[in-house]
Amino acid sequence: MGKPCSVIDLRRRNPIIPPHMTTHDDIGRSDGPETATTTFEDLGLGPEILKALAESGYTHPTPIQAQAIPVVLMGRDVLGCAQTGTGKTASFTLPMIEILAAGRAKARMPRSLILAPTRELAAQVAENFDKYGKYHPLKKALIIGGESMSDQVALLDRGVDVLIATPGRLLDMFERGRILLNDVKVLVIDEADRMLDMGFIPDVEKIVGLLPKIRQTLFFSATMGPEIRRLADAFLMNPKEVKVSTGASAATTVVQALAVVEEIDKRETLRHLIRIEEVKNAFIFCNRKRDVDVLFRSLKKHGFDVVQLHGDMAQSARGETLEKFKKGEARLMVCSDVAARGIDISAVSHVFNFDVPIHAEDYVHRIGRTGRAGMEGHAFTIASPDDGRFVGAIEAMIGTTIPRISVEGVPALDLDMTARKGRGGRGAPKDAKRPARGKDDEAKPRRERRPRRDEAPVAEAAPVEAAAPEEVIERPREERPERSRGRGRDREEPRRDEPRREEPRRGGRNRDEGRRDERGGRRRGRIDELGIGEMLHPDGVIGFGDHMPDFIAAAVPLPVKTSKSTVDDDSDADADLDADSED
Numbered sequence: 001m002g003k004p005c006s007v008i009d010l011r012r013r014n015p016i017i018p019p020h021m022t023t024h025d026d027i028g029r030s031d032g033p034e035t036a037t038t039t040f041e042d043l044g045l046g047p048e049i050l051k052a053l054a055e056s057g058y059t060h061p062t063p064i065q066a067q068a069i070p071v072v073l074m075g076r077d078v079l080g081c082a083q084t085g086t087g088k089t090a091s092f093t094l095p096m097i098e099i100l101a102a103g104r105a106k107a108r109m110p111r112s113l114i115l116a117p118t119r120e121l122a123a124q125v126a127e128n129f130d131k132y133g134k135y136h137p138l139k140k141a142l143i144i145g146g147e148s149m150s151d152q153v154a155l156l157d158r159g160v161d162v163l164i165a166t167p168g169r170l171l172d173m174f175e176r177g178r179i180l181l182n183d184v185k186v187l188v189i190d191e192a193d194r195m196l197d198m199g200f201i202p203d204v205e206k207i208v209g210l211l212p213k214i215r216q217t218l219f220f221s222a223t224m225g226p227e228i229r230r231l232a233d234a235f236l237m238n239p240k241e242v243k244v245s246t247g248a249s250a251a252t253t254v255v256q257a258l259a260v261v262e263e264i265d266k267r268e269t270l271r272h273l274i275r276i277e278e279v280k281n282a283f284i285f286c287n288r289k290r291d292v293d294v295l296f297r298s299l300k301k302h303g304f305d306v307v308q309l310h311g312d313m314a315q316s317a318r319g320e321t322l323e324k325f326k327k328g329e330a331r332l333m334v335c336s337d338v339a340a341r342g343i344d345i346s347a348v349s350h351v352f353n354f355d356v357p358i359h360a361e362d363y364v365h366r367i368g369r370t371g372r373a374g375m376e377g378h379a380f381t382i383a384s385p386d387d388g389r390f391v392g393a394i395e396a397m398i399g400t401t402i403p404r405i406s407v408e409g410v411p412a413l414d415l416d417m418t419a420r421k422g423r424g425g426r427g428a429p430k431d432a433k434r435p436a437r438g439k440d441d442e443a444k445p446r447r448e449r450r451p452r453r454d455e456a457p458v459a460e461a462a463p464v465e466a467a468a469p470e471e472v473i474e475r476p477r478e479e480r481p482e483r484s485r486g487r488g489r490d491r492e493e494p495r496r497d498e499p500r501r502e503e504p505r506r507g508g509r510n511r512d513e514g515r516r517d518e519r520g521g522r523r524r525g526r527i528d529e530l531g532i533g534e535m536l537h538p539d540g541v542i543g544f545g546d547h548m549p550d551f552i553a554a555a556v557p558l559p560v561k562t563s564k565s566t567v568d569d570d571s572d573a574d575a576d577l578d579a580d581s582e583d
Contacts, residue, residue, distance in 0.1 A: 043069045046098050048135035053094075056131065062087030067242045068218075069095050075216055077239035079232050083222040083368055086244055089344075092188050092218045093128040099186065100161045101136050108156050109183040110141070110163035113211070115170070115204060117194040119144040119315055120322070120343050122164050125190070129162055138162060145169050146315025153178050167195070167203035174210065181210045189235065192221040192228055193361070198338060201231065208235055223361050253371035255378045258391065258402040260413045263384045267298055269407045270354055273380050274304065274332070281325065282350035284334045285366050287358060295354060296334045309335040337362050346372055353381040356390045360397040380405075388415035 039059050040050055043066065053059070061069065064082045071078050072095035082088045096112060105111055116122040126142045141155040143165035156163075156179055163170075163179075173179045187208070195201055217236050221228050224243075232239070261269050270284070284299075286292045289310040296308035307321045307330040324330045326345060337357065348370045357363045363381075371377025381402065383391055392415075395401050406412040 038066050040094075044073050044098075045069070045094060046101065048101075049094055049097055049132060052132045052134055062091075063244045064088055064242060065091045065094070067244075068092065071240045071242070072096070072216075072218060073098060077216060077236040078218045078220075079236055079239040079241045080218070080220040081222070081224045081241070081243040082220065083365060088220055089125055089128050089190075090132070091242075092190075092220070093125065094132060096162070096186055096188070097129065097133040097136055097138065100138055103161070105139055105159035105161045106183060107159045108178065109180045110156075110160045111183060112162050112186040112188070113170075113181070113184045113207075114162065114164045114188040114190065115167055115195075115207065116164065117166070117191050117198055117200060118311075118338060119146065119166060119318065121191060122166055123319075124344055125164050129164075140164065143169050143173060144315065146318075149173075167200045167207060170207060171203055174207075181207070182212055184211050184215060186216045186218070187211060187235075188218045188220070190220050192219060192231060193223045193225070194338070196227055196231075197359075201227075204231075205234075222365065253375065253377055254367050255376070256367065256381075256402050257379070257405045258381045258383060259405050259407055259410075260383050260385060260387075260415055261407070261410050262413065265410045266354065266382050266384070267295070269382050269410050270295075270352060271299070271302060271304075272407050272409070273352065273382075277350060277378065277380075279331060280347070280349035281328065281331050281345075282333070282352055283348060283366070283369055284332055284352045284354055285357070286334065286336055287355040289336055291355065292334050292336055299332065299334065304332055305330045306332040306334060309333055311336065311338055337365070343369075345369070347375060348372070349377065351377070351379045353379070356381060356383045356387040357394070358390060360390075360393045363394045364398070383415065385413050385416045388417040391415055392417055 038061060040053055040061055043061065045053075063086070064080060065087050068078055068080055068091040072092060078092075080088065080091065082091075092114075100111060103111060114122075114125055116125060122142060122144050126140060129138065129140050138161045139155075139159060140162040141152060141160040141164070143152050143156075143163060145166060145168060152173070156173070165173075170179070174181065189195070189204065195204060217239075219232050219236055219239070259269055259273075274282070284295065284306075286295055289312055292308050292310045296306055299306040307324055309318060309321050313321070321330075321333070322343065325333045334354075351367050351370045353363070353366060357366065367377070367379035370379060381391075391402070404412070
């Protein structure tokens with residue numbers, strides 16, 4: 001690896017911008033000279049759509065639009081592989097407007113369904129229908145989280161031609177009985193790879209199972225991995241595959257650079273790059289939502305015009321943030337990949353990767369937000385040495401080495417291509433995960449081990465055994481039975497001349513169960529405490545009869561049992577006495 005160059009030297013290596021990229025919008029931009037002579041009229045669109053396109057200033061389609069629109073108009077399924085920023089959204093919205101122009105919607109039964117992974121992407125699709133379908137009396141509904149469900153239900157009750165929804169809210173509506181999906185003619189699954197990353201595929205599969213078997217399905221994804229292929233095979237029938245170049249075309253107009261610094265120096269590096277660069281507006285990407293909030297607060301504290309965007313924000317706050325950024329009220333937007341997916345803002349001058357993306361495809365999505373429509377863009381990535389494997393995967397995918405730069409005042413480091421970065425010690429050497437106990441640690445006092453119940457601390461037992469026996473002999477035995485008259489007298493009160501001892505907590509079923517004496521054994525009453533219990537009771541058990549109370553030992557006269565004849569004679573005698581008394 002060569003020596004890192006400065007940012008000024010990097011600008012001199014700026015690649016030549018292709019001359020055919022001249023427009024400023026995702027819809028009408030031409031990504032290659034092969035579509036420079038193709039117009040929207042050649043694709044078979046109706047006059048109403050052509051009029052809306054002309055009013056917007058678009059005449060030439062992008063490569064994916066030129067390939068996909070005629071196939072969709074033919075009624076075939078489409079499998080499209082294109083990243084954000086290639087005109088993908090218009091490649092299915094324009095022909096859908098043409099297809100849905102004929103027909104009428106029924107209450108709670110949408111005629112078409114578009115599934116999007118995020119609210120922002122769904123809102124962008126809805127804007128496309130408003131913009132290019134203004135000469136068609138089509139009704140649409142946007143069903144996303146964070147909005148009033150009652151308003152959305154009211155739209156569905158009036159009937160919609162186009163339903164744009166996120167999977168979670170759509171399933172919620174269906175389970176509440178607010179919508180029927182058995183009349184859907186066209187299904188669009190947008191950003192399928194992002195849905196896979198966000199865990200929406202089970203919901204998508206459940207929704208597809210509720211749709212009619214005979215339908216037209218348009219399936220779009222930025223990447224085409226094995227899992228995406230499996231889903232495409234399950235959802236599509238004899239599809240036409242449309243694919244446009246992804247990573248390399250975005251890099252032709254973007255100056256890329258990589259700064260490798262310590263983790264604690266990343267914020268200072270970012271602030272320095274923002275100050276020395278002519279930043280008109282910029283995306284700053286973090287890998288986690290928590291890091292988005294932390295970095296936002298840091299930049300705000302240092303006086304930068306910055307907003308944040310992540311998935312935990314309410315829909316109203318997210319919309320307000322996007323409006324501020326689009327209007328230029330805030331130059332910087334700190335965001336995560338999921339939140340920024342589907343946001344289409346042209347003329348973004350810079351992209352800063354505060355965290356190296358874990359997936360190489362996300363790097364292409366990030367830097368693809370700048371350098372659009374033939375404009376020069378700048379993409380700076382700030383890495384720590386432990387990001388070596390991630391950077392290596394990115395460079396292998398884009399087919400080039402990202403130039404290294406140094407930032408004034410911050411030491412430049414080299415990447416560790418063998419480290420595995422992560423939380424909880426991952427990325428550190430194996431022997432550093434759990435530090436070993438060294439000589440210094442041996443000098444520290446170890447925590448004293450708690451004695452077991454069957455063990456006894458010898459130091460505490462010695463004074464008791466030495467002092468107790470002489471007093472026992474002088475105490476008369478006749479007084480001991482009196483102590484058993486009340487249950488509360490089983491515990492001996494400490495003498496005034498002896499310190500009070502703390503008794504262990506009682507954990508047994510009765511008062512004595514679970515108690516332990518100072519020697520660690522089971523308490524057996526006063527005799528054991530005085531030291532002669534083992535001699536008098538070798539079995540170690542004192543029963544109720546060993547201290548029999550006097551009232552039990554006292555003699556009680558038993559009733560005399562008499563025979564039946566004696567009882568009869570007594571009765572006759574009593575009768576005679578009664579007769580004499582009457583006389």
